[in-house]
Every structure is written in C-alpha cells, then in structure tokens.
Amino acid sequence: GNSVTQMEGPVTLSEEAFLTINCTYTATGYPSLFWYVQYPGEGLQLLLKATKADDKGSNKGFEATYRKETTSFHLEKGSVQVSDSAVYFCALSDPTSGTYKYIFGTGTRLKVLA
Amino acid sequence: GAVVSQHPSRVICKSGTSVKIECRSLDFQATTMFWYRQFPKQSLMLMATSNEGSKATYEQGVEKDKFLINHASLTLSTLTVTSAHPEDSSFYICSARKDVYSNQPQHFGDGTRLSIL
Numbered sequence: 001g002n003s004v005t006q007m008e009g010p011v012t013l014s015e016e017a018f019l020t021i022n023c024t025y026t027a028t029g030y031p032s033l034f035w036y037v038q039y040p041g042e043g044l045q046l047l048l049k050a051t052k053a054d055d056k057g058s059n060k061g062f063e064a065t066y067r068k069e070t071t072s073f074h075l076e077k078g079s080v081q082v083s084d085s086a087v088y089f090c091a092l093s094d095p096t097s098g099t100y101k102y103i104f105g106t107g108t109r110l111k112v113l114a
Numbered sequence: 115g116a117v118v119s120q121h122p123s124r125v126i127c128k129s130g131t132s133v134k135i136e137c138r139s140l141d142f143q144a145t146t147m148f149w150y151r152q153f154p155k156q157s158l159m160l161m162a163t164s165n166e167g168s169k170a171t172y173e174q175g176v177e178k179d180k181f182l183i184n185h186a187s188l189t190l191s192t193l194t195v196t197s198a199h200p201e202d203s204s205f206y207i208c209s210a211r212k213d214v215y216s217n218q219p220q221h222f223g224d225g226t227r228l229s230i231l
Contacts, residue, residue: 032217036222041225044158044209089158101148102220107157
C-alpha cells in the first residue's frame with residue numbers, strides 16, 4: 001500500500017542554520033505531495049505542495065522538490081528562525097483511495113534555538 | 115486563502131454527555147470534509163470522509179454510532195461524539211476540500227481539544 005516515511009525528530013537547530021527534513025514515499029498512480037506545519041495547539045497549515053514529478057513547491061523560504069526517481073519530497077530552508085519551531089508533516093494524496101485521502105508521515109518536531 | 119473554522123476550540127464535559135463539533139468552510143464550498151483524531155505527539159488518524167449530502171465513509175475501527183458525522187451543506191460538517199467517555203478525550207481536527215475526486219490540498223481547522231472527565 002501507499003505510505004509516507006518521515007525522518008524521526010526532534011530536530012534542534014540554531015537560528016540561521018540550514019534545515020532539511022527528509023520525506024520518502026511509496027505510491028501507485030500519481031499522487032500529489034504536501035508539507036504541512038502545525039504550531040502547538042493548532043490545526044495544520046499548508047506550507048507547500050507539488051502535484052507532479054520535478055515540481056518544486058516553495059513558500060516562506062521553505063522548498064521541496066517532487067523527485068519521482070528517488071520517491072522523495074525533502075523539505076529545506078536555508079536559514080531557520082525561532083518562529084519556525086513547530087511540527088512538520090509530509091503527506092501524499094492517495095489516488096487509489098477514490099477520494100484522494102491523505103496519508104501522513106509521523107511528523108517531525110523542529111526546535112530552533114536563538 | 116481557504117479558511118476553515120472549527121468550533122469549539124476546547125470543551126470539557128462529564129462522562130456520558132454528547133459533544134458536537136462544527137467545521138465550517140468560510141470562503142469556499144467544501145464538497146468533501148475529513149475528520150481526524152490526533153493523539154499527543156502523534157500523527158493524524160483519519161476517522162471518516164464526508165461528502166455533502168451523502169453518508170460519511172468511516173475508516174476501519176471507527177465506530178460510526180459513536181462518532182456521528184453530518185455534512186448537510188457545502189459549508190458545514192459536524193462531528194458528534196455520543197455518550198463520550200474519558201477514552202474519547204483527544205484533539206479532533208477537521209479539514210475541507212473543494213472537490214470530491216481531487217488531489218488538491220485539504221484545508222484544516224484549528225482543532226478541538228476534547229476532555230472528558
């Protein structure tokens with residue numbers, strides 16, 4: 001079946017450090033891929049998306065490229081801020097489900113220190 | 115951007131009572147809404163998918179008589195936890211999407227923290 005594997009957290013970085021959060025997937029068909037961010041006590045906010053191979057999603061300095069050859073969608077940011085501290089979820093929309101429901105990764109907690 | 119409002123944000127009630135949670139799409143018509151449950155420091159678990167005007171589709175292991183879902187309009191879905199017990203305490207999150215059969219993004223509400231005493 002389809003699945004999403006996300007790197008274990010927590011990830012602790014100093015402000016202005018480079019961030020990578022790994023995400024790999026297995027899927028049949030042609031899923032879309034998403035990154036969401038969750039701040040404490042809140043729901044999920046869409047960070048970026050990519051709908052086909054080689055698409056690059058970007059938003060607020062974050063970016064991720066849909067790589068079909070490595071089945072990956074790693075999240076990167078060149079210089080993190082304290083305000084980026086949150087939990088990040090990688091998700092794919094499952095085209096085999098009929099309703100394109102999401103399959104989420106386990107989430108990666110990021111803590112950025114001043 | 116697409117805005118989804120969830121209400122209430124927090125509810126505390128006694129065991130045995132029923133609790134209704136509302137999910138509204140404020141600036142778009144949501145043909146499909148999803149209900150999730152999230153345990154502390156874990157990912158989201160899909161409970162059910164609802165399409166406007168039809169019965170919800172529940173995931174395996176989710177009791178449909180326990181978690182009643184109604185999606186009567188294109189902007190409102192409700193989740194009612196019936197006869198709630200302490201084990202139902204959790205963070206419940208809804209999401210909404212414009213199209214039924216689509217890989218477009220889901221837009222999430224801010225969640226409802228349910229505590230059953």
